[in-house]
Amino acid sequence: MKSTLTVCLIKLLIISQMQAFSQNDSLKMRELDELVITATRTEKMVSVLPMPVTVISQKQMQQMGSLRLNEVLQEQTGLAIVTNHGQGLQVQGFNPEYTLILIDGEPLIGRTAGTLELSRIAVGNIKQIEIVKGPSSSLYGSEALAGVVNIITENPTANRAAFSARYGSNRTLDLTSNLQWKKERTSASLFLNRYSTAGYDFSPETFGQTIEPFHNYTLQGKAEHRFSDVWRLSLSARYFTENQDRNFETGTAQLSNPASGKGRIQDMNVNPVLNFKASGKFCGRVSLYHSKYRTDASSRYLSNGSLFDESFFNQTFLRPETQLIWLFSPKHNTTFGSGMVQESVEATRYTQRQQSHTVYAFAQHEWLPAEKWHIITGGRFDSHSVYGSQFSPKISAQYQLTPKIALRASGGVGFKAPDFRQLYLNFINNAAGYSVFGTEEVVRLIQELQVQGQIGEVLFNPDAAGSLRAERSLSWNFGGKWKPTERTLFNVNFFRNDIQDLIESQVFARRTNGQNIFSYRNLSRVFTQGVEIDGTHQLSDKISLSAGYQLLLTGDKSAIERINNGEIFRRDPVTLITTRLSRSDYGGLFGRSRHMANAKIFYENKAKGWTANLRAIYRGSYGLGDRNGNLVLDDPSEYVNGFVTLNAAASKTFFGGKLRLQVGADNLLNFTDPTAIPNMPGCLLWTSLHFQIR
Amino acid sequence: MKNFAVLLASAVLLLPALTSCKDDNVSPVQTVVTETVRDLAADPVRIDPATGRPLGGTNRFTLYSLRENRIVANSDSATNKWDIGFRGTMLIVNGGAIRSGQGGAYISTGLFDELKEIPATAEFRTDQSPTSLAIPNASGQGWYNYNTQTHLITPIPGRVIVLRTGDGKFAKMEILSYYRGAPATPTQTSEARYYTFRFSFQPDGSRRF
Numbered sequence: 003m004k005s006t007l008t009v010c011l012i013k014l015l016i017i018s019q020m021q022a023f024s025q026n027d028s029l030k031m032r033e034l035d036e037l038v039i040t041a042t043r044t045e046k047m048v049s050v051l052p053m054p055v056t057v058i059s060q061k062q063m064q065q066m067g068s069l070r071l072n073e074v075l076q077e078q079t080g081l082a083i084v085t086n087h088g089q090g091l092q093v094q095g096f097n098p099e100y101t102l103i104l105i106d107g108e109p110l111i112g113r114t115a116g117t118l119e120l121s122r123i124a125v126g127n128i129k130q131i132e133i134v135k136g137p138s139s140s141l142y143g144s145e146a147l148a149g150v151v152n153i154i155t156e157n158p159t160a161n162r163a164a165f166s167a168r169y170g171s172n173r174t175l176d177l178t179s180n181l182q183w184k185k186e187r188t189s190a191s192l193f194l195n196r197y198s199t200a201g202y203d204f205s206p207e208t209f210g211q212t213i214e215p216f217h218n219y220t221l222q223g224k225a226e227h228r229f230s231d232v233w234r235l236s237l238s239a240r241y242f243t244e245n246q247d248r249n250f251e252t253g254t255a256q257l258s259n260p261a262s263g264k265g266r267i268q269d270m271n272v273n274p275v276l277n278f279k280a281s282g283k284f285c286g287r288v289s290l291y292h293s294k295y296r297t298d299a300s301s302r303y304l305s306n307g308s309l310f311d312e313s314f315f316n317q318t319f320l321r322p323e324t325q326l327i328w329l330f331s332p333k334h335n336t337t338f339g340s341g342m343v344q345e346s347v348e349a350t351r352y353t354q355r356q357q358s359h360t361v362y363a364f365a366q367h368e369w370l371p372a373e374k375w376h377i378i379t380g381g382r383f384d385s386h387s388v389y390g391s392q393f394s395p396k397i398s399a400q401y402q403l404t405p406k407i408a409l410r411a412s413g414g415v416g417f418k419a420p421d422f423r424q425l426y427l428n429f430i431n432n433a434a435g436y437s438v439f440g441t442e443e444v445v446r447l448i449q450e451l452q453v454q455g456q457i458g459e460v461l462f463n464p465d466a467a468g469s470l471r472a473e474r475s476l477s478w479n480f481g482g483k484w485k486p487t488e489r490t491l492f493n494v495n496f497f498r499n500d501i502q503d504l505i506e507s508q509v510f511a512r513r514t515n516g517q518n519i520f521s522y523r524n525l526s527r528v529f530t531q532g533v534e535i536d537g538t539h540q541l542s543d544k545i546s547l548s549a550g551y552q553l554l555l556t557g558d559k560s561a562i563e564r565i566n567n568g569e570i571f572r573r574d575p576v577t578l579i580t581t582r583l584s585r586s587d588y589g590g591l592f593g594r595s596r597h598m599a600n601a602k603i604f605y606e607n608k609a610k611g612w613t614a615n616l617r618a619i620y621r622g623s624y625g626l627g628d629r630n631g632n633l634v635l636d637d638p639s640e641y642v643n644g645f646v647t648l649n650a651a652a653s654k655t656f657f658g659g660k661l662r663l664q665v666g667a668d669n670l671l672n673f674t675d676p677t678a679i680p681n682m683p684g685c686l687l688w689t690s691l692h693f694q695i696r
Numbered sequence: 697m698k699n700f701a702v703l704l705a706s707a708v709l710l711l712p713a714l715t716s717c718k719d720d721n722v723s724p725v726q727t728v729v730t731e732t733v734r735d736l737a738a739d740p741v742r743i744d745p746a747t748g749r750p751l752g753g754t755n756r757f758t759l760y761s762l763r764e765n766r767i768v769a770n771s772d773s774a775t776n777k778w779d780i781g782f783r784g785t786m787l788i789v790n791g792g793a794i795r796s797g798q799g800g801a802y803i804s805t806g807l808f809d810e811l812k813e814i815p816a817t818a819e820f821r822t823d824q825s826p827t828s829l830a831i832p833n834a835s836g837q838g839w840y841n842y843n844t845q846t847h848l849i850t851p852i853p854g855r856v857i858v859l860r861t862g863d864g865k866f867a868k869m870e871i872l873s874y875y876r877g878a879p880a881t882p883t884q885t886s887e888a889r890y891y892t893f894r895f896s897f898q899p900d901g902s903r904r905f
Contacts, residue, residue: 458826575881580870581807629881633841
């Protein structure tokens with residue numbers, strides 16, 4: 003898909019325009035400027051884009067020795083990995099459900115409580131990762147409020163076979179094979195990966211490990227044939243499966259009652275794409291993307307073998323889409339697109355198979371009014387079968403102030419559709435004593451319970467709640483870049499996001515036995531704002547340095563109003579004295595670090611085949627959860643301490659680059675916080691061998 | 697001029713009333729004291745690990761008299777001798793369709809010490825049925841928040857339970873802890889259903905503290 007639009011003239015136009023500013027572009031700087039597709043759905047050089055874009059190259063991932071997507075993303079400026087039912091991505095202070103994750107431009111599905119588990123994605127065949135920050139719903143629709151991460155996989159450029167094996171702490175073994183074949187008009191590739199780990203345990207005194215052993219397989223294939231200069235057909239497919247042990251305690255410390263079982267995750271997608279270039283002025287594509295995600299889990303009591311729990315979750319996603327680019331003058335071009343999404347979910351916690359569909363159309367106009375200006379405007383209209391319709395406009399512009407300084411600004415609207423869980427969940431937790439019903443089910447289910455005489459009190463009339471609306475954001479990004487020398491580049495970006503209609507659960511009714519019935523409503527308004535600064539400097543031919551920092555401030559607007567009205571209090575846990583909260587006590591939203599930073603040094607001696615690097619990542623203190631009963635972040639005991647992780651890797655090639663030996667250490671300082679961050683193991687040492695034939 | 701005379705006459709007539717009012721004000725402030733009750737057992741139980749259901753409880757409320765500052769026997773439940781009852785997170789008052797006393801309650805947002813007088817407009821709720829109580833027994837709606845991650849009950853800071861007692865007097869109370877010994881950082885192993893609270897009881901029937 004990356005090369006889908008390569009043929010378009012617009013690229014040449016932009017490159018020539020860019021070169022006008024930097025005539026004597028050195029090789030070094032050209033390396034800093036990559037072609038990206040995610041920001042505009044057409045290939046553009048990063049340097050001309052009027053919105054903040056980060057590109058992570060294959061070379062960088064190789065030198066870091068990264069295996070999974072979470073490892074790569076956690077080292078990037080302004081990104082944090084947060085844990086809630088899996089490891090998800092926090093961008094500009096947004097929770098993981100507000101960032102769209104794409105593989106070759108197509109969305110990955112299968113989120114648990116909004117989190118898409120990033121470790122599901124192997125990075126062994128990734129050409130580059132493109133991260134667009136800021137609202138991107140104008141092109142991508144739902145979920146793209148905070149931004150988009152697009153994983154661009156390799157396209158075969160020559161016949162090549164590569165194999166690698168890596169072994170490390172916690173008996174973690176990764177085996178990868180990457181085969182590529184190319185003949186004049188036809189190419190194909192096959193990527194195979196097996197990853198397994200024995201996990202680890204922070205609390206050996208209890209039954210079950212902190213991270214249970216698991217193994218997974220990734221199989222990804224691509225094939226492409228160029229019929230003529232006009233037509234090109236490609237087919238890509240991916241399959242992922244993971245099996246994990248489940249061992250956990252259902253009893254208490256006094257009376258143990260362990261249960262044990264298996265969990266399985268399967269994730270597959272297929273995407274045939276037909277590309278065409280009708281003339282010098284038109285090009286486009288038609289695709290039919292299909293994806294499935296399925297989980298199965300069951301566990302039994304070890305004492306008597308009876309079933310403790312059995313569940314499944316089955317999601318499907320089908321999306322036909324067309325896109326057309328019309329280049330009607332050197333200064334104007336327009337991208338049009340339209341499509342349809344058909345989604346379904348069937349699961350233990352749903353009454354029946356539920357379906358929804360979205361029809362959408364988008365347009366984007368790119369205008370180069372003068373040599374120094376680059377303006378992009380666009381919008382997308384989504385019409386959904388359940389929650390209604392949504393229009394998401396966006397405008398962005400870049401102005402080249404001097405050859406060394408460019409300024410950019412963008413503003414746009416993002417949205418996230420209510421998900422299946424919020425619409426259709428029918429879940430009764432007897433052990434903890436509550437029920438959660440989706441908004442499309444709650445009226446019927448409460449009526450049924452009323453007929454049965456099980457409802458004690460209706461606290462909120464579900465008829466009055468109405469249908470859920472999409473969660474919406476209005477976002478602004480202002481910044482620029484400064485290239486003081488050919489070897490140095492600074493980027494700065496100020497951002498402000500105002501999000502409204504955030505969907506939260508609320509008690510709707512109470513059963514006669516006192517158990518609460520929850521459903522969802524559009525309730526909260528929050529904001530996130532801050533600044534991100536990033537710099538890279540090529541110290542010499544062999545050494546490059548980079549550093550980044552993000553300041554992030556967040557808050558719940560109604561909580562701030564209540565604090566200003568003197569309606570939120572806190573109780574000292576020792577003296578039990580209650581005091582009124584002041585604005586300065588309020589720490590904003592949970593899980594957001596006010597300060598995050600990183601510093602990296604990369605060394606590469608091409609002649610001798612050596613690479614080495616050292617990366618320090620700082621994640622500042624953040625709120626973990628309420629402890630003093632007022633539900634907001636205010637007390638020092640509610641924070642997790644900030645921490646530094648230090649990662650290092652070194653490699654040496656042999657036999658003219660055919661063989662590469664690499665060693666590394668992640669989390670060299672052996673930082674752990676078992677209670678707050680259980681998914682963070684201590685220091686991990688590893689070594690790998692990479693072999694390739696061309 | 698005529699208006700002025702009327703005003704002056706009213707002022708003179710009202711003067712004794714105002715001063716007597718002031719006297720009333722002073723004396724109760726001296727007599728109303730704030731008491732703290734620690735670790736009042738509210739039908740403590742242990743949880744059956746197999747079913748998640750409570751075991752060993754009596755299912756009875758611990759009835760309390762604020763005037764006497766002591767527990768009232770359950771045999772007196774049909775009298776107006778008690779003011780508030782505790783069982784698990786459920787609080788009952790001695791007033792309403794299912795009670796015999798004149799009690800009632802409502803939850804006020806603010807600091808305990810700042811509540812100097814119960815407004816005349818205050819609406820006291822009563823216990824109408826076991827599921828419709830004066831003090832709602834639900835997370836965030838009454839006196840506590842339940843944390844679904846830690847499974848802990850935390851009294852919401854800044855919530856004052858304003859009470860009309862079984863015999864129609866007024867009181868205010870603030871719940872401080874739900875765990876035995878009021879630990880600074882309760883955990884899931886802390887012994888639940890032990891109330892620590894403080895209250896002020898106004899014996900003279902006025903609404904001032």
